[in-house]
Amino acid sequence: MTTLSHATGLRHACTVLSRPGLIRLVTEIDDNGPIPPRSLTRTLPDLPDHHLHHTVRQACALELVRHQPGVGLSLTPSGSGLADVYDALARVARRHHLPAPVCDFTSRVQHTLTLLAMPVLTTEQTELSSRPTAEDLDGVRALLQPARRAVPARRREDGPLRQKHCRRPRIRSPLTHRPLGTGPGHRTWR
Incomplete structure (x- = not known):
């Protein structure tokens, strides 16, 4: 695997695994049982409800989960492994006070996954006390390897990585043939 495809795969895995609903669902089941x-x-x-059901489907x-x-x-078993990865990520973030000295578990996991998706820091940059060391991130990257293989990458020919079921149909105005809410006078139109 080349470095570029490895970095892209790791970034995609970190993006998929850092969704708040998924973090909450996996850790809730891990902490309190089925x-x-x-x-x-x-x-x-x-x-x-719609976000929760989408998270369960994902x-x-x-x-990561199953209905019994x-x-x-x-x-x-892979969901239990991911829960262990989330715990390790939160410990690394807590040790280095990331993203803030006081924050919730989900924010700590998301922030550490964001750091994992970034390119590896040089040794001069890791000397800063507010950043985790390269060894911390390497250990967490090693834990993420099985999870990265489990996340299928779906790529549109001309666009970014997407999940197949995330696309929403655009409703078009019958008069202007533009998507609704995008015409002149609407605050988001540019």
């Missing part, structure tokens, strides 16, 4: 049927919205009440597609009859939503 989520009983029809209890998903009660377990994670601050996530909107986690099932990545083979009578038990509910539980982690697969």
Whole structure:
């Protein structure tokens, strides 16, 4: 695997695995056991229903969780491994006070995954006390290798990496044939 494709694959894996709903779902099941049927919205009440169901579909597609009859939503072995990776990422971030001295678990994991997606720092840059050392990031990168292989990359011919089911149809105005909400006078039109 070339360095460029390795970096692109790692960046894609970090992007997919840093979604807040996925982090919350995997760590919730890891900490408290399987989520009983029809209890998903009660377990994670601050996530909107459509976002929660999209996260569950994505986690099932990545083979991180599975539905077991009578038990509910539980982690697969790769999901348990990912929960361990999330814990390691949060420990690295907490040790280096990233992204702030006081913040939540999800923000710490997201910030560390963002750092992992960046190119490797030089030794002069890692001397800063607010940044994790290269050895910390290498250890976490090694933990992410199995997860990176499990995330399928879907690439549009002319665009960025996308998940197939994330595209939304655009509703066009019958009069102007522009997407609704983009005409003159609308605040986002440019």
